[in-house]
Amino acid sequence: LLDSPHVSAGRVPTQAGLRMFVDSLLEVGTVAPEDQERIDATQSNGDQDVTSLLDQVGAALSGITRGASVVLAPKREAAIRHIEFVSLAPERALVVLVFADGQVENRVFAPPPGQTPSSMREAANFLNALAEGRTLSDLRHSIGAEIARRRQQIDSLARELVESGIALWQDAGQPSERLIVRGRANLLESVADQDEIERIRVLFDDLERKRDIAEFLDLTETGEGVRIFIGSENKLFSLSGSSLVVSPYMNADRKIIGAVGVIGPTRLNYGRIVPIVDYTAQLVGRLVSERGQG
Template sequence: MSDAQTILSDMNDRTREVFRRVVEGYLDSGGPVGSRTLTRTLTEKVSAATVRNVMQDLESLGLLDSPHVSAGRIPTQLGLRMFVDSLLEVGSVAREDQEKIDATLGANDHDVSTLLDHVGAALSGITRSASLVLAPKREAPIRHIEFVSLAPDRALVVLVFADGQVENRIFTPPPGQTPSSMREAANFLNALAEGKTLTELRKTFASDIARRRQEIDVLARDLVESGIALWENPGENSERLIVRGRANLIDSATDLGDIERIRSLFDDLERKRDIAEFLGLADAGEGVRIFIGSENKLFSLSGSSLVVSPYMNADRKIIGAVGVIGPTRLNYGRIVPIVDYTAQLVGRLISERGKV
């Protein structure tokens, strides 16, 4: 039995109810809950003074905090964790929410990338929070590769797969690239890549480039090596992180400091520095996991919570994850089943399409 469970089991019914109602009130309003408010909702009719004494006891246990003198109480991170683990009542997905998710994922003409973009938009819209979707890496054979210069420091690689899917990826090319050198690099890669997946191409590339290095000039070789290094990096293009609804999270911030921390969080996410960490959050096992505030380093700066669930292919292998990020006062009881339902639906659809 964990320490939190021990504390909870030692509580009497009154203390447990006061604690539960303080947390529920905080999750509902985002503000402190006072003793007078509680006296009107408690099952047992007691005075406000009695409720204040109970709240003080809970504060001494580290479960509640008083943000201001003579104010009500809010749950601490420990209190939220205990509530989520032991007292949270999770229902089923509301019919309205389920219909919105089904409508988003139901169009058969969407490829996997488009489908997952729509998943992120749906989760963000339904939960009024930010959503994260970790897309699986593609292992279909490559049909064609093309490089397109966008600016001196930006280029686009277009990957056409044998199953007809197309992916566009932006990267920073080595200095001095020209349209001619990019065409040479693409021709070189296409001669090697046909029928191979990116993983297989990676395995054969080192020996092939050594043997055929004289066939391309120095600039083209730099571009090829840069592109392959980009693909090899598990934190970049092996998987793709889709971030939607950033504005929802920023809108929930209460002061400029919060806004800057949240922007910092999303800058990190959008640079994909911790994409492998995100998948690792869900990789411990099947089902929804909840991370509150500093419990996980990816979100400790913003003081946010993450509700995340992996999705699996037909072989029950974890291939990606979906999640919702919001303030710690998320409506966990509503969002947990939404994330769970979405993850299961995404896994089933991807398995049926045989994409992964």
Template structure:
């Protein structure tokens, strides 16, 4: 593209992102850096359409960018702003309370993101791979028991299960002591790897009832049908309120259906697997929500060991205000990573 084509293309995309509608040649004549006629602009638009960068939804109704055009704009022409001071303050204020529960904190992250961006936010909570601080077994009745896992990041997880018959308060204490001695500094997945061999080594000293309790508790933790990732979605109403026409409304409803079917999706984290930093998925590039033709701006957050443990993002129509949303998502992800890392040190 020459300089004139580039400017026409940029102004069409920016006009579309602002209004959600086609941009006509007459409106561009008043915006161009050089004085050129509407007919000349129409010729440039036709060339850009031929290149697959613009599309004309109706005859003589102006142009909108194609998915390919939006991708080219985002990769090469997007001007990412600095984070607005007011946006920063709103995010900081929402996350400022000292809540011991990570889930509650991340729920507030979602509310903050949707409130600041006026879009829908997605937050994938961690798998709670923080080191285990304490494990306890509690008898509820002869055929029901509770295993309580307290993590170093403040998260507490309770699971009810059916213990082996004949359990006593003594065997429950012994099982918990055995696990607590092994779990120090280890995550749940690390504990799983060592527990079987340790049971085998210490079979003589570990009471038979306690051994059975540990093994049945382990079976509960390893239940493959239970997913611990949780996708928090906030701000659906923002998207409905901002729909430009009935076609966009239908796409948003399709997006909501997608989100409902995929409340717990490990795949969401895979979108960020290429490393830290914000990524933008436009339309069908977004494999999770491609039916709705939505755009997703997403960034992972990391723990103190620089391991990706979750993600935050904003999702909506392809006419998202990318230049403003990218720094908001980036800042929020870094802030969440710091907060979770600080909790892990406590």
């Protein structure tokens, strides 16, 4: 259960050895007061939106653990309250979505040629009539059929604007669009030799594949509690020999709505990191629920 990767290296636990240790011998401690204080500090601004909150949580988690943190934000299920198009320049416009829970999202885009203030108002009025009480996902799925059915009620310029504006949110709700990764630089701190540098290079490549990581985290939402994936147990990080400690978080109804985790080398201090991830997941679930999301 010990291995020596090269002549100059000391003997290190194999993956099987680490798994046996984690399953049978690991003593999980409690969160140190100073760590708990840093995690709790993320809730100091009660007015911040969910995205800002989760970004701050990710930064705190990576700073405390000295690993890379991953946070999967909840899917937005709130109904749309209002949609507006704003002209910024001849070739730039802003589309603003206001949700029933008070959250606001906006995106800048290049509108179809020839748009006028009148066509923008018409497009917004058309969408607002359709969107009332619907989620963004509902609207995206039905907009094509609605445009075809009401073709006589909306001119071609406004119709093009509606289609291009809604297309901006085509990936909204997909796992890769909900993933926040922080602290990549921490993974370089303990690099000791060329083999380690290559391992970190591969891990950085893995972290760039946000869609794969997010979809994997989505799968962790099927079970409660902290889970530990060591090395090749997680196919995403098999080449880099990295570990993932992850826990889903829940809303007030005990429904799993997202996940938080830490990625690092297999020699992670599991006894310390497991309770940190668990505590963070519980806090995030409560804070997200208080903000009416999930």
